Amino acid sequence: MQNASEPSNIVDLSQRLDPSSPRGGELLNAVRGIATRRLQLCLGNLFEQVDDALFDLAEKAENNAAQMHYFDGMREVRKRRPLVERSFLAQVSRNLDDFAGKGPSAGHAPVAPPNGPTELSLVADNELEESLAITSMIGKNETRLARDLFAVNQRLSVICGGMKIDDAGNPLGPAALSQSFRQSVRELSADMRVKLIIYKLFDRYVLATLDELYQEINAELIRAGVLPQLRHEVRRGQAATDASPTGTVASAAVSDDPTADAAESEAATELLHTLRSLFQARRAHPNVPLSAMSHGPLPTANELIGALSVLQNQAATVPAPGIANRGTLDLTQEVLHLKEQLLSQLGALRGERPGQVATIDEDTIDLVGMLFEFILEDRNLPAQMQVMLARLQIPYLKAAILDRKLFAHRQHPARRLLDGLADAAKGWSTESDRDGRLLDTVKSIVERLLQEFDDDLGIFERLCAELQSFQDTTGRRAELAEQRVAESTRGREKLEQARRRAAREILTRIDGHTLPPLIHGVLSRAWANYLVLTILRQGEESHDYKDALRFVNDFIASTKPARDDEARRTLRQILPGIERSLRRGLANVAFQDNDIERLLAQLHDYYRQQLGEVAAPATPPDALAEPVALPIPDSVQPLATSAEELDEEEDGAIEMTPEASAELQLVGELRPGTWLEFTSRNETPERAKLSWISPMSGRYLFVNRRGLKVADYSPHELARALAAGQVQVLDSSALFDRAMDAIVGRLSQSADDRPTDTE
Known part of the structure; x- marks a missing residue:
């Protein structure tokens, strides 16, 4: 049994309607009635605003001539408004009649906007200006109204014999309505500036309200049983898909961001309008005309x-x-x-x-x-x-x-x-x-x-794909090389940081003590190297690192003169631990056994003198003055001679000259991927990309397009190089965008430099 709430006359979608049939004609007449009523109301709202808009512009006009254009336009619109309104509604009605009467061929009956290059090249400037305004309105509103307009297209397709109807072919679509209004506005003899204002108001008070018109039409046709379950699924850049014979809609991908697409389309049209x-x-x-005569x-x-x-x-x-x-x-x-x-x-x-x-x-x-x-x-x-x-x-x-x-x-x-x-x-x-x-x-x-x-034009797409393939292939190789460079740089920085940490710990403990050359030499070279490697391998929180620092304390304490029995007893107690720590630590940093034994022998002689077991020589032998040195990596240099010297070494890296301070902010804004050009004296300029910013030192690593290292700067060094003109930052924006900005700026500047009519 049929539910009372269901429509009593469901359209059989397996049999498309003929628009000339009573049922098809009835539905089209319902659509016509809805459209006429709403469009008449919207058009009235439009013309109620014309006077105010033109009066405001007249008050702001740059000269009397322009002001008179607007006042003349106001009088012309008041006089011929009824004619324009009748002409527009009659044109819409004729479009609907043609649409209903021509069958499947009527899907594109309304006059399309002149968008071909041939047509555009033949129209006069005023008509071109008018065409751009119309095209802009159509494109913007077709995108904005895609959902409701799609549904109207599909339902009109069903009641009009199954013919394909797209946005341009819909007699109530933005394209058809805009062209109808354009024909009606030709009844006005107003200046083009006035007509462009009227078109903007048409966009605001008519096209902007079409969603309500389409929703009412869709609701009416749904009540009549026309595609009640229709889903809206539109491809990017496509206003509609075909309705299947059974009334279902073929599945398609939904635009990722229709709002963004509409915004870009509107911005693009605005750019073209500005250029024109x-x-x-x-x-x-x-300055130089193309030709004086045609x-x-x-x-x-x-x-x-x-x-x-x-x-x-x-x-x-x-x-x-x-x-x-x-x-x-x-x-x-x-x-x-x-x-x-x-x-x-x-x-x-x-x-x-x-x-x-x-x-x-x-x-x-x-x-x-x-x-x-x-x-x-x-x-x-x-x-x-x-x-x-x-x-x-x-x-x-x-x-x-x-x-x-x-x-x-x-x-x-x-x-x-x-x-x-x-x-x-x-x-x-x-x-x-x-x-x-x-x-x-x-x-x-x-x-x-x-x-x-x-x-x-497909050749551009094909060449784009080939260029991208080349970039992907070379980019993968460069990326691997770039990673190796970054890892190598990261490793050196960790080593340098560990060296500074070890130096700081040792020099802080030495401070205030005068150590014999033998003891100082062991701490500043051999043991400093052991501290560095312990930090790198096990970290500063490890047990071995803390033991290594305790050894430094004991080793320094062992140099105190042992003048009484208590002091000598204390020294004898710590000496075995010192020897064990030295053997283990030096062995871990690849000290040869014979070198360890030679060093311990020197220390035994020194401690026997400390304990008073042998007399100290008047002149220390060379072996005591120059202890055995440990071969260490080139990046780990001997320690500074004092904590103050280490402070100066670290502070020197952040000195800033006044002339480079302005560039320091620019350096701070650089991000990985930015390209720079490096120019050294008497050398060919080299281009390099910022690959990595060290989280430890803040240094900037630059590589070329093959991923090989070109330069390595601290922020302040880079700022100084920028100030000296040795480095230039290249623009990261796309070429076309930069070119268009420059062209608009150049044309605008040229316009500003020209004398005005009143000068």
């Missing part, structure tokens, strides 16, 4: 690609300029020369030389030129690598014309390839690449792009 505005401002005060139709994107391919083939046959000629390259002149070559080649292909290219294409040419100008000035790149990468200007210009998103999206394959090449090149030096493998790899990638890249 800066280039437009620059064109208002041109002849014939503007070149299409296909014509540009064809002409660039010819120039690319010519460049592939020309060897790269030598390092000595790098300083003669003037990229500004090179870009102008490239434009002239391009126009000449276009003339050869079409039989008539055009006078200019479309504004957006000229901006792209300039932008790519500025990118490669940055590469030739980037101190992060060695000179050899700068010259090699500069040969990629034409392939990257082709890629930018084929896909305008190259400059906006960090994950674009062409952008990742250039970033990867620059990152690999950053650590290159002649010394670290003796076999030339890295240089040959970069050269091979450059040559392949010049020779093989036609119009298939």
Whole structure:
């Protein structure tokens, strides 16, 4: 028996509905009613805000002319608002009618935004500005509304005969609604600045509320039994998947972070908008126009690609300029020369030389030129690598014309390839690449792009994979070498720390005592070495280490004059322990048996004199003055002669000159993985990566790209080297990001330096 709460007319999903059928038409009419009611309300809210927004801008206008544009816009909107509203709602209704009437072919009925390179290259500046605003709104809202819009797409697919419906083909999607509003706004004769404000308000008061519209439509269709169990699972970058004949949705991966994706997309669009505005401002005060006159139709994107391919083939046959000629390259002149070559080649292909290219294409040419100008000035790149990468200007210009998103999206394959090449090149030096493998790899990638890249952007992805494979292979070898260097350095530091600890213990105990050369020599050399090795092997908390320190106390005490029977008795009691400790300790540090016996013989003679058993000689024999020395590692030096001297030795490592104090903060901010360039007098600069910071001494270890040690600095030594210009820190950010920041800064500075209209 059917539950009363269940819909009485469940849609049979095994039989798709025909939109012309009574049931399909009924459902579409319900959708139409919901959309008309909500959109009319939202549109009213939009126009209620136009006056306030334009009035605020008029008050802030930079001059009277701009102010009048806004006031004229206010009057125009008030007068023609009813016409715009009727036009918009009528266009939405027509889209729904077309959608219902054309069947499966109607999935893409609404007018799509002009996003192809050919179309963009042919529109006027104002229309391009308008297109960018529309495209930005669409992309942002399609991402934000992915969940609800996906469900609407799938349910409309079922009630409209099973045709595939994506975001662009949905008559109520952000794309269709934005294009409908664009058509309606053409009823206004207002300035483009006014229209752009209206588009922003449309985004805020209409598109921003579409989630409520979609939720109401989904709820209505669910009540009608259309895909009540639909799950939302969308691939990254994909607005919808196909609905299966049974009404279930194919499983797909959910985006890792749709919020982050939307933020990056919005930032990318904002960057392109900023660049377009800066280039437009620059064109208002041109230095060197592309051409004074235009002849014939503007070149299409296909014509540009064809002409660039010819120039690319010519460049592939020309060897790269030598390092000595790098300083003669003037990229500004090179870009102008490239434009002239391009126009000449276009003339050869079409039989008539055009006078200019479309504004957006000229901006792209300039932008790519500025990118490669940055590469030739980037101190992060060695000179050899700068010259090699500069040969990629034409392939990257082709890629930018084929896909305008190259400059906006960090994950674009062409952008990742250039970033990867620059990152690999950053650590290159002649010394670290003796076999030339890295240089040959970069050269091979450059040559392949010049020779093989036609119009298939997939080559960038393939070359990215090859470069990554090379980096992984060489990186594993370098990592092993780097680990060995770090372990070796760590071992030396432990030895040095143990040496200082042993020295401190012995010198503290000697302080205030005048010891015979024999006793002092044993403590400062042989026994100091035993203390060092005991610390390294067993630690300072071990029983053997504490016994070794007690021996130092007893050995020093044994030098006190034994002038009475009690003192002599005490001395005789401690001498056997001293001898046992010496035999065991010296044997542990590889003292030869005959050397131990010689040393003990000297000590026996000394103690017999102390006990008064033999008279002390007037002049000590050489054997007593120069005791047997223990061969010790080079890193363990004889002890300082006093505790004060040890303090001076330690304090000397942290002396700081005033001129280097500013760099000390920079040193403290360095992290492993940062690359630096070291320049010594009369030597070739060497690049090295910060590999390890010692937790014991704080010293900084640097290795080259093969993992071999290049330098080892204390923080203060490194700060002094930075202050002296012997070391430079290389930027760790990606090449493309740094280039884009520099280009925007340069264009902004140029705009600020130009005289204003009122000056």
